[in-house]
Amino acid sequence: MKKLILIFFIIPNILFASSIKMIGEKGKLSEVDSTIEIKMYDNYFEPNEIKIKKGETVKFVISNYxxxxxxxxIATKEMHIEHQLEMMKMVENQILLADKIDMKKMKEMAKKDHSMSHSHSNSVLLEPNQSAELIWKFSTDTNLExxxxxxxxxxxxxxxxINKP
Ligand SMILES: [Cu+2]
Incomplete structure (x- = not known):
């Protein structure tokens, strides 16, 4: 029964989940090897190149300036392109506004469509002046951005x- 329930929840995300496993997983704070500060501006990152090693757990401290x-x-190009469709849908549903995330609407929409919750272990979405941390354990050091x-x-x-050192 437990297995059946698991399958029920996993199937809609199976494509995404399988590709996410290929690139790594959410890392543990106790296993952090290095910390990298990321600044977000309109529309670029500083730095615009990140050096990581395969197997490394990195804590990203991300701020939106x-x-x-x-x-x-953090994903492959293919995963980004796929995710862009979800983001577009968030804009169409007025969850994602230019300078604001409508959290109330997001919660409401997510009840019907889980992809609208933007809950991905490999991603953070920030309003201006917000900061967040993301810990990622890299299982590969190729084809990531x-x-x-x-x-x-x-x-x-x-x-x-994202490149090798
Ligand atoms: Cu942006």
């Missing part, structure tokens, strides 16, 4: 390449 909402998302998938921002080049 811009005047727009920005995302810091940190990017903002707020509509238009990825196209603007809001990408930080």
């Amino acid at each position: 811009g005047e727009l909402v920005h995302e810091f998302n 940190a990017a903002c998938n707020v509509p238009g921002h990825y196209e603007d080049g809001m990408i930080a390449k």
